[in-house]
Amino acid sequence: xxxxxxxxxxFGGALLGIDxxxxxxxxxxxxxxxxxxxxxxxALGRTLAQDIAAPIAVPGYDNSAVDGYAVRFDDLxxxxxxxxxxxxxxxxxxxxxxxxxxxxxxxxxxxxxxxxGADVVIMQEDCLREADLVTIRPGIRRGANLRRxxxxxxxxxxxxxxxxxxxPADLGLLAALGxxxxxxxxxxxVALLSTGDEVREPGEALRPGQLHDANRYVLAGMLxxxxxxxxxxxxxxxxxAHLGDALRQAAASSDxxxxxxxxxxxxxxxxxxxxxxxxxLYFWRLAIKPGRPVAMGQIGATPLAGLPxxxxxxxxxFALVARPMIEALSGxxxxxxxxxxxxxxxxxxxxxxxREYVRASLDRKEGAGMLTSLTETDxxxxxxxxxxxxxxxxxxxxxxxxxxx
Ligand code: AMP
Ligand code: MG
Numbered sequence: 001x002x003x004x005x006x007x008x009x010x011f012g013g014a015l016l017g018i019d020x021x022x023x024x025x026x027x028x029x030x031x032x033x034x035x036x037x038x039x040x041x042x043a044l045g046r047t048l049a050q051d052i053a054a055p056i057a058v059p060g061y062d063n064s065a066v067d068g069y070a071v072r073f074d075d076l077x078x079x080x081x082x083x084x085x086x087x088x089x090x091x092x093x094x095x096x097x098x099x100x101x102x103x104x105x106x107x108x109x110x111x112x113x114x115x116x117g118a119d120v121v122i123m124q125e126d127c128l129r130e131a132d133l134v135t136i137r138p139g140i141r142r143g144a145n146l147r148r149x150x151x152x153x154x155x156x157x158x159x160x161x162x163x164x165x166x167x168p169a170d171l172g173l174l175a176a177l178g179x180x181x182x183x184x185x186x187x188x189x190v191a192l193l194s195t196g197d198e199v200r201e202p203g204e205a206l207r208p209g210q211l212h213d214a215n216r217y218v219l220a221g222m223l224x225x226x227x228x229x230x231x232x233x234x235x236x237x238x239x240x241a242h243l244g245d246a247l248r249q250a251a252a253s254s255d256x257x258x259x260x261x262x263x264x265x266x267x268x269x270x271x272x273x274x275x276x277x278x279x280x281l282y283f284w285r286l287a288i289k290p291g292r293p294v295a296m297g298q299i300g301a302t303p304l305a306g307l308p309x310x311x312x313x314x315x316x317x318f319a320l321v322a323r324p325m326i327e328a329l330s331g332x333x334x335x336x337x338x339x340x341x342x343x344x345x346x347x348x349x350x351x352x353x354x355r356e357y358v359r360a361s362l363d364r365k366e367g368a369g370m371l372t373s374l375t376e377t378d379x380x381x382x383x384x385x386x387x388x389x390x391x392x393x394x395x396x397x398x399x400x401x402x403x404x405x
Contacts, residue, residue, distance in 0.1 A: 015285050015286060015287035015288075015292065015353070015354065016283045016285065016286055016287060017286075017287050017355075017385065018286060018287065018288055018320055018355055021283060021286055021296070021320075021321065022320075022324055024282060024283070024296070025296065025321070025324045025325055025328055026324065026328050026334070028282065028303075029303055029325055029328035029329055030328070030329075031185070031328065031329060031330065031331035032185070032186060032188065032255055032329055032330065032331075034185065034186030035049040035050070035183050035184070035185060035186070036183070036184060036185075036186055037181045037182065037183050037184075038181060038182060038184050039180065039181050040171055040174055040175060040179060040180060040181060040182060041171075043166050043171060043174075043181075043182050043184060044166060044167070044168065044171060045165060045166065045167075045226075045227035046165070046166055046182075046184035046185065046187070046227060047163065047164070047165055047166075047184055047185040047330050047331055047332040048160055048161070048162055048163065048164045048165075048166055048170075048182065048183070048184060048185075049162060049183040049184050049185050049331070050162050050183050051158050051160070051161050051162050052158065052159050052160045052161075052174065052177070052179075052182070053156055053157065053158055053159065054153045054154065054155055054156060054157050054158075054159045054177050055155070055156075055177060055178060056155060056177060056178060057149050057150035057153060057154060057155040058150070058152040058153040058173075058176050058177065059147050059148075059149055059150070059151070059152060060149060061113050061114075061149050062113065062114040062146060062147070062148050062149050063092075063111055063112060063113055063114055063146070063147050064090070064108045064109065064110055064111065064112050064114060064121045064145060064146065064147075065110065065121070065145045065146060065147050066110055066121055066123045066124075066145045067108070067109050067110055067123070067124050068108060068121050068122045068123045068124045068125075068126070068127060068145065069084070069086065069105040069106065069107060069108060069121065069122045069124070069127055069134050069136065070090065070100065070105065070106045070108045070114060070115050070118035070120075070121050071084060071100070071104075071105045071106075071118060071120055071121075071122060071136065072100055072102070072104075072117055072118060072119060072120075073119045073120045073140075073142040073143075075102060075103060075104075076120075076136060076138065076140065077138060078138055078139075079138055080138055081135050081136060081137060081138065082135070082136045082138070083133055083134070083135050083136075084103055084104060084105040084133070084134055084136065085103060085104055085105065085132055085133060085134075086104075086105045086106065086107055086129070086132050086133070086134050087100075087101075087104045087105070087106060087132075088106045088107070088115070089106065089107045089108075090106055090107065090108040090109065090112035090113060090114075090115060091109050091112050092109055092110065092111035092112045093111070093112075094112065095113065096113055096115070096116070097113070097115045098115060099115060099116035099117045100115050100116065100117035100118050101117070105134050105136075106118065107134075108121060114146060119142055119143060119146075120140055120141075120142055120143060120144050120145065120146065121144065121145035121146055122136050122137075122140055122144075122145070123145060126140070152176075153173070153176075153177065159173055159174075159177060160173065160174070162331070163331055163332055163333040164332075164333055165227075165332055165333070166182070166184070185330050185331050185332070187227065187228060187229055188228040188229065188255045188256060188326060188329055188330050189228070189229045189231055189253070189254045189255050189256075190223055190228045190229065190230055190231065190254060190255065190256045190257070190258055190326070191231045191233050191250035191251075191253070191254040191256070191257045191258070192216060192219055192220060192223065192230055192231065192232055192233060192257075192258050192259075193216075193232075193233040193234060193235070193236050193246060193250070193257075193258075193259050193260075194213050194215050194216050194234070194235045194236070194259070194260050194261060195235070195236050195237075195238060195243065195259060195260065195261040195262040195270070195271060195309070196235070196238060196261045196262065196309060197237055197238045197268070198210050198211055199211065199212075199213045199235050199261070200212055200213065200235070201213060201234075201235065202217075213235055214311045214371060215260040215261070215307075215309070215311055215314045216232065216234075216235075216260070218311060218314060218315050218318075219258060219260065219307070219314060219315075219318055219322075220232065221405070222315070222318050222319075222322075222323075222405050223258070223326075225405065226323065226326055228256075228326060228330075231250070231253065231254055233246060233249075233250055238262065238268045238269075238270055239270070240270045240273065240274065240277075243262070243270045243271065243274050244274050244277060244278055247259075247274050247275075247278060247299045247304070248278055248299060248300065250299070250302070251278075251279075251298075251299040251300040251301070251302035251304075252300070252302075254302060255302065255303075255329055256302065256303050256304070256305070256322075256325060256326065256329060257299060257302060257303070257304040257305070258304075258305050258307065258318070258322050259271050259304065259305070259306050259307065260307045260308065260309055260314045261307075261308070261309030262306070262309065263284060263293040263294060263295045263306045263307070263308055263309075264293040264308070265293075269293075271295060271306045272284050272295050272306065274299075275295060275297040275298075275299060275304060275306065276297075278299050278300070279297055279298045279299040279300055279302075279304070280297055280298055281295060281296075281297040282296045282297050282298075283295070283296055284296075284297075284306070286317075286320075286321075287353055287354040287355065287385065288316075288317075288320070288354055288355050288356070288357075289350075289354055289355075289356045289357070290308075290310060290312050290313040290316060290357065291307075291308050291310075291313035291314075291316050291317040291320070292308075292313075292354075293308050294306065294307055294308055294313075294317040294321055296321060296325070303325055303329070305317075305318070305321050305322040305325055307321070307322065311371055311374075312359070312371075312373065312374060315374065315404070315405065316357055316380070316404070319337070319404040319405065323335065337399050337403035337404055338399070338400075338403050339382065339397035339398065339399055340397070340398045340399075340400070341395050341396070341397065341398070342362070342381075342395070342396060342398040343393060343394070343395060343396075344381065344390055344391070344392055344393065344394050344395070344396045345392055345393075346360075346390070346392055347389075347390060347391055347392050348383065348389070348390040349388065349389055349390075350383055350387060350388055350389075350390070351388070352385065352386055352387075352388050353385055353386075354385055355382065355383065355384060355385050356382075356383040357380040357381070357382055357383070357399075358380060358381045358383065359373045359374065359377040359379075359380060359381075360377055360378065360379060360380065360381045360398065361376070361377045361378050362378050362379075362398070374401070377401075378400060378401065379398055379399050379400040379401050379402075379403070379404075380398070380399045380401075380404070381396045381397065381398055381399075382396070382397040382398075382399055383396065
C-alpha cells in the first residue's frame, strides 16, 4: 500500500484520545427525558425505557418438546423394552388430560400440556404402537423431551433491561409475555447539515472545483439505522454569520446537531468558531486517523457533533463520536463494535500516539479512492496508539463495517 511519510494534519499540541472522548461524551450528555408507550409492532429499534418484569412464566406450563408418549419414568425397565397401555391423547391447545396411573402411557404431541404424573416423554420414533399398547425402547433419562414451566422466563424475573435497543427477538419475548405495548424513549430529532462552498446537491450540474454532497447521504443513512428522526438542513455556505444562524435554529428545534466539514484550522472552517461563539466546545481534535479534526460541543443547550468533510473520516467519526452522543441522549446501552482477530497481509507504518483505521478487505483487496474504498472493502483494521510499524503476518483487530454503520 502506498503511504506518504508526511501527513496533511500538522501536529500542534495534545490530541484527545478516543477513549477519553468517549468517556467525556457519556459524562456530559444526559438522556432526554421523554418516555412513551408504543404498540409492540411499532417498537422495533426503539430504546426500552424501563426494566420489564415477566408477568407470567414462559412456558406457562410443563409441556412436551416432541411428538411421542408421556410416561412415568419409574415404570420403565432400564435394561429391556417396556410395554405400557395408552389411555388418552394430549394435543397442543387442548388443556389437561387424565392423570397417568401406573403402567400407563398417554399419546402426546409437541406443545401439549404434560399429563399429571408424567416425568418423561418418549419420542414416537423410539416406540412401537399396536392397538392400545405401546412398546418403549430402554435408554431414556428422567425428564427427557420436556419443557418445564418457566424454564425460558421465570415469572417476575427481569426479562429485558432499560436501555436495550429492541430487536425482533426482543419483540417476540415481549409478545410471549403478553405485552401489547412497551415503554420506550422518545425518538430523537437530529439536525443534519453539510458545510462547504464547493458542496452541491446531487442532480445539480457541477462547475469546476465543486462536488456533490456525499456526506449527508452517508450520515442520514447511519442516523436512520439508529432510528432517529432526521431533520435535513441541507448545505450551508462557508460563512460565519450564515452558519451561526443555521446552527442556532437547529439547536432550537432538535436534540442533536450533526455537521460535516469546516472543523479544521483553515480560515474557511467556521464550524469550530461557531460553536465557540454560540455555545461551548469540548474538544475538536482527536488522536485518530482518519478524522483528526472532529468537534464536540453544544450550541445553546443542544449537543453538536462536528464531523470532518472527508467522507471516510465523516463515516468513521460518526461511529466513534456521534453514535455515542445519540446513545447518551436516548439512554441506549452503548454499542461496542465487535472486533475480530485477523492476520494482517500488509505492512504499514504509522505515527505513535494516535489510533489509525485502515480500510481492509478480508480477501486482501485494498481500495484506493474515497467512497469506493468503503464500498469495495469489508471493514477497518484498528491499529492502536502505540503501534508504529505493522508487519504482514501479525494479528490485528478487524472491525466489519456492519459493526460501525
Ligand atoms: P473540510 O473538512 O470542510 O475541510 O473538507 C475536507 C474535504 O472533504 C474537502 O476536500 C471537501 O471538499 C470534502 N467534503 C466536504 N464536505 C463534503 C461532503 N458533504 N461530501 C463530500 N465531500 C465533502
Ligand atoms: Mg469545508
